Amino acid sequence: MKLSARDSVGFFDRPDLSKAAILLFGPDAMRISLKRKTLVDNLLGPKGDEEMRLTRVDAASLRKSAAELIDGLKASGFFPGQHVVLIEGLTDATTKSVEIALQDWQQGDAILVATAGQLNARSKLRKAFESARNAYAIAIYADPPGRAEIELVNLTPDAMQDIITLGQALDPGDFAQTVEKISLYTLNQNDPVSSEDITNCAPAVTDAAMDDVIRDMADGQPQRIGPQMQRLAGQGVNPTTLCIAATRHFRQLHAAASSGDSPQNALSNARPPVFGPRRDQMTRQIRGWGTQRLEKALEVLMETDLMLRSSQPVPAFAATERSFIRISMMRPS
Numbered sequence: 001m002k003l004s005a006r007d008s009v010g011f012f013d014r015p016d017l018s019k020a021a022i023l024l025f026g027p028d029a030m031r032i033s034l035k036r037k038t039l040v041d042n043l044l045g046p047k048g049d050e051e052m053r054l055t056r057v058d059a060a061s062l063r064k065s066a067a068e069l070i071d072g073l074k075a076s077g078f079f080p081g082q083h084v085v086l087i088e089g090l091t092d093a094t095t096k097s098v099e100i101a102l103q104d105w106q107q108g109d110a111i112l113v114a115t116a117g118q119l120n121a122r123s124k125l126r127k128a129f130e131s132a133r134n135a136y137a138i139a140i141y142a143d144p145p146g147r148a149e150i151e152l153v154n155l156t157p158d159a160m161q162d163i164i165t166l167g168q169a170l171d172p173g174d175f176a177q178t179v180e181k182i183s184l185y186t187l188n189q190n191d192p193v194s195s196e197d198i199t200n201c202a203p204a205v206t207d208a209a210m211d212d213v214i215r216d217m218a219d220g221q222p223q224r225i226g227p228q229m230q231r232l233a234g235q236g237v238n239p240t241t242l243c244i245a246a247t248r249h250f251r252q253l254h255a256a257a258s259s260g261d262s263p264q265n266a267l268s269n270a271r272p273p274v275f276g277p278r279r280d281q282m283t284r285q286i287r288g289w290g291t292q293r294l295e296k297a298l299e300v301l302m303e304t305d306l307m308l309r310s311s312q313p314v315p316a317f318a319a320t321e322r323s324f325i326r327i328s329m330m331r332p333s
Helices: 005-013 029-044 059-063 067-074 092-104 124-131 157-169 172-185 195-201 208-218 222-234 239-257 263-268 276-289 291-309 316-328
Strands: 021-025 054-056 084-090 111-116 135-139
Touching (some): 029 084, 029 172, 059 067, 059 092, 067 084, 092 111, 092 124, 124 135, 195 276, 208 222, 208 316, 222 316, 239 276, 276 291
Parallel strands (some): 084 111
């Protein structure tokens, strides 16, 4: 039987023990691995002897015979409870053996959890699971997680949107670790998870010290730039790296300002997306600058970048600081 993506969300948390086998297939091995782990963990249950009730079978052995798979499904084992047989990397060449095992399966036997790569609609293996009444075939697509898949339940509406946005930007493994980190961060918190909580736990993508001086420049705070630049010079930050980071920030502002959409939507749809308090901050910056002033700021940054890369000797940090102050004064107060 084919199980849709919508129905499979609840199935992984509460699997049907009356089914003989579940096939997980799709193009993303990481997503399949995470879903496979969730399914196997919930099938075995928290009894402390999970590994003793899990049998692994090599997919290559099924090309010759179904005997090893049938033995694994029939073996009761010493430990009571649900038993699971796990096979990874099935292909169409193993279809015949799988069909024999499914036909021989009886209630009380172990449950087969199998994984495969991308299988088209003509795949023999996929058809075998989809046509069997006692089996499920579940396609795992490379889609970002939706609301139903996010385990954090106590979130503000803005935080829910931010966590969905974060799921679009991160790999499945990184996103799962981030959700776990947020859960631990807010473990004893009575209030709902906020956008600020998510920002505090999200993976850092830029250096915080550079963020500060770029934020002051975009906020039109020239008096703060000198002290920030002195700290960055003491940390050994390269002026060219700083100029590139500033250019990236202003390009992002300009792209959102000229997108034709609202600043919030444009920033959320950017790659990587912007969310939480930083999105609100950049939205204010876009409205304060306007498209034409952002273009002039980018011109100054490009001139500074060319000067820093030229063969002529220049006081790099002083020139960069002067350009940043000049840009910050371009924003209307």
